[in-house]
Amino acid sequence: MxxxxxxxxxxxxxxxxxxxxxxxxxxxxxxxxxxxxxxxxxxxxxIDRSYRPKVGEAILGRVATVTVTVTAHTPPPTGRRLIPYRILTADDTGYLTLVFFRAKREWLETRYPVGTSLTVSGTIDDYGGARQMTHPDYMLRPDHDETLPEVEPVYPLxxxxxxxxxxxxxxxxxxxxxxxxxxxxxxxxxxxxxxxxxxxxxxxxxxxxxxxxxxSPSSPARRRLAADELLSNQLALSLIRHRRQQIAGRALPGDPTLMEGGRAALPFRLTAAQDQALAEIVADMQSPARMVRLLQGDVGSGKTMVAFFALLQAIGSGVQGALMAPTEILALQHEETLRPLCDRLGLSLVTLLGRDKGPERAAKRRGVAEGYVPLVIGTHALLSEDVVFRDLGLIVVDEQHRFGVTQRLSLQEKGRRADILVMTATPIPRSLALTTYGDMSVSQIREKPPGRKPVATRALPTTRLDEVMSAIGRAAARGDQIYWVCPLVEENDQLALTSVTERAASLADATGLDIAAVHGRMSPQEKDAVVARFARGDADVLVATTVIEVGVNTPNATIMVIEHAERFGLAQLHQLRGRVGRGDKPSSCLLLYSTGDGEQLGKTAKARLNTLRETEDGFVIAEADLALRGPGDALGTAQSGQARFRFGDLSAHKDVLEWAHQEAADIVRHDPYLDTKRGAALRTLLYLFGQDEAARRLRSG
Known part of the structure; x- marks a missing residue:
């Protein structure tokens, strides 16, 4: 309560x-x-009202507080309500007209008769060569002057x-x-x-x-409230994590022979970073507590292989494993990667898709329900009521941000105390990881497999578009493929950005190449069909919106063109760049930016593009992205998002967040049910900052 x-x-x-x-x-x-x-x-x-000039000396456009005498009233003609009521005032340096729309004449004449001295405060402007103040904020008799606040807060309205x-x-x-x-x-x-x-x-x-x-975020009051808000966030996540650990999972000891066989089946060796992440995951799976772990890895870092060995750990323990992907094309890509390995190990694998029909779907479902298919890959189709597992022990969710919480929970319910591993190819800054995924254990892969070639990155103005079109024509003639990303689907008069459909048409006209186009307004089946055609090599160029940001793997694609790159967030640009450089050919990413009508590229946009040119480390880029994003940033508003916190600023309050993280861990270690006197105060904190759910579940688990 x-x-x-x-x-x-x-x-x-x-x-x-x-x-x-x-x-x-x-x-x-x-x-x-x-x-x-x-x-x-x-x-x-x-609003600072401490500026108190004479009328004739006041700076126009600035809030000023002046003392004047009423010299005349000028009401509008009868029936002309659109003409304002004017009170003429003056001091010894000049005249100031006070302007009122839809004013009550009798009230003004009675309240402020000619000869009255007034202290008025508001913005002084020039109108037709005369100084005026429209609807003054304050009009006080001099004997009430002390009631005028020198400083007043301004709120969102x-x-x-x-x-x-x-x-x-x-x-x-x-x-x-x-x-x-x-x-x-x-x-x-x-x-x-x-x-x-x-x-x-x-x-x-x-x-x-x-x-x-x-x-400012550093003021004592805001810093205190930020500390309270971040502590409530970290405490709620720590309590959720503690409750989850109290719910019995089951130990999955694995089969060393199967794991060794998996390594022998690989045509390469896992990197040290992959081995480290896998060791953390296996240790969790072998313990009786339920695993809920986030696996972070940059584009091309080899998360799928780590997930595969986690699935082998489950299968070697006699239970089933499921890998859920956000799109059919990504699910099929996982199947293409893992089936040869499963064949070498003698393991059955099925891929369940929404398009499966009739006897084929029934046969797949039967194999999963009876348990002789240990590894299942699928999309949302895994959530269907007719998909039943014999004994689901590990759930791997790929690109977890593409799924809602309810979808992940639906899959969880299909397994008896199943372990959960969620993966993301978007590196997350530590501060965001703490505040968003603080209830999960986190593993990171910060090393790329050998052989991944760096992607040469250049920023070019859109005035050089013709050169870029010529370059992709030469690349296609060599047999290479090209991605071309546009931010919009259709022409928008406000932003005047080139749409996918228009760009696809102009590229076809200028180059004569086979152009495929895909965008968010197409159905999933239409998107998959177009992307599959490109992946097969049947199209030279894929023009797309950011739907290709994650998952698509086309080793033959060597050029990524991102149009109006100044309007994308850093992390998103990095994800898009990761679509190329996956084969053995040199690859490049061209960031086309527009500066408008001869204007300079904005400071934030320039910093964003420079960061991308200087590094390919997604974790460095993620931290820079967090530092650069801002609600007032016009170039990149789509990436700014809404602030998660009222007071906590993840850039300005990093030390506060670290304090809150350590403090929450200490509280849960010593007072997990908040039973102490301080615990009661902490319950109050949880309610004050909207963490009601964590407070209510203290006993219920």
Whole structure:
């Protein structure tokens, strides 16, 4: 149960004075439905009203606070409501017109009669050579001047929601804030660093910034709230992991003879990094606790071979193994790689696809259900109700980010306490791995098999498109194949990017080559058919959107052209580049960028392209991608995504995250059910930052 002391924070916004259903609906759009959401949505900027010039000396376009005298009222003609109401004011340096639309004449004339002295605050602009302020933020009599705040916070707004309304709601919410039992035991701040406030003071300070410094991730209030948020994240993941370890798995001892036979069947030796990852996986499988492990490996690092030996470990223990891939073409690719090895070892392998029909499908299903097929490869077809395993012991999920959680759970339910190995070819920065996959053990393959040739990477402006087309014509004449990636399917007037369909047509006209085109709006069957035609060598060029980012293996492809590369994220560019350089021929990646109407390439886009040219290490690239991505980055908005945290900044708070990770591990080691006095405070923390599920499952497992 949520602690009773938190009810004040989890009440609906309409429980705040002055917040009715209409205002609450607007606030919910920006912050959320509850008071805690409002409290934990910090200001995005501030208005400084300390600039107090004379009217004639005020800098135009800047918020200014001036003291003036009302000299005249100029209401609009009767019936002309679109003409604004004007109040003429002045000081000893000049005139300032106050402008009001749809104003109430009687109220203004009564409230601000001629001769009244006023302190007004707002933005001063020029209109037709005269200085004016439209709808001043404040109009105060000089004797109330001290009530004018020098600095005011600015919040995200939506249509119909004004800053004064938002601030009044925040002020009402802040009156509910009360001290809570401290959950943060060891200090986070280092020598000489300012001490961090407690939670309640941090929330109050968050909403009262006095300078731009107070808005930065390094301010004490934001750093404290980031520490709380990241600790709640790490603690929730650690608790989930601990509960999972309490659920009995089963030991899979394996068969050394089968493993040795697998190595003998390979035409190469595993790298040291592959051996290390495999040793970690096998150790997990041999223990009675259930394995849930993430295998990270860069493009071409050999994850599939490691997964194959993990499957042999399961099969050698007398259980079945399943490998689930996101597309049929990737499933068939896995079959093509693994079937010769299985044949040499005398193991039956079937591939279950959605396209299987009739007696063929029935025969495959029967073999899986009766257990004489130990290794099954498939797509979502594995999740079908009519697919039953005799005894599923290991589930390998390839490109796990392409599957939803419910899909992975559906496959899990087909196995009795089955071990799970999920793979990704997208290197994940440590900070993202901790916050996203912290409930899993992680193995990394950071070494590429010998023989993988580096891909020469060049960045070229789109003005050199004709040269690129000539180059791919020469490559095709040598028998090589080419990928050409476009960011859009159809022409978009706003971005004016070349679509897949248009580019395919222009390439066919310019080169006379056989062009295939594939994009996200095609059905899976259509996509697979086009990609398969390219993989067979029946097309010279495959023009595509990012659907070819993962999985497609065409060793004969030697050139990757990425159009408008400045609009892709670094990690995505690296994944696309990994589609070439898979054979024995020299390969290249051409990054075509556009700078618009003679503008310079943006700083972030330039840094992104330079990083890609300088390194092929996906883990280095992933860290650089995280550092470069930003919500204000116009070149690459598609890659920025939504921030996972309100306060935790994975670039600015790396030390905080490491602290939270260690602290969570220590808490779970000594107080796994949060039974202590501090444990009760930590339960409060979990609820405050939306980790309700972890808090509720403390006893239920």
């Amino acid at each position: 949520r602690p009773a002391e938190l009810n004040r924070y989890f009440a609906d916004l309409t429980s705040l004075p002055g917040v009715g259903p209409k205002t609450a609906a607007l606030l919910q759009k920006v912050a959320g439905p509850r008071i805690i959401d409002l409290l934990l949505t910090g200001p995005t900027g501030l 939506t249509a119909g929601l004004t800053l004064p309304t938002y601030r009044r709601a925040v002020a009402a919410a802040l009156r509910r804030v009360a001290p809570l039992a401290e959950w943060r035991a060891p200090p986070l701040e280092g020598d000489g660093a300012p001490p961090l406030p407690d939670w309640a003071d941090a929330v109050r300070t968050l909403h009262a910034p006095q300078s731009e410094r107070d808005l």
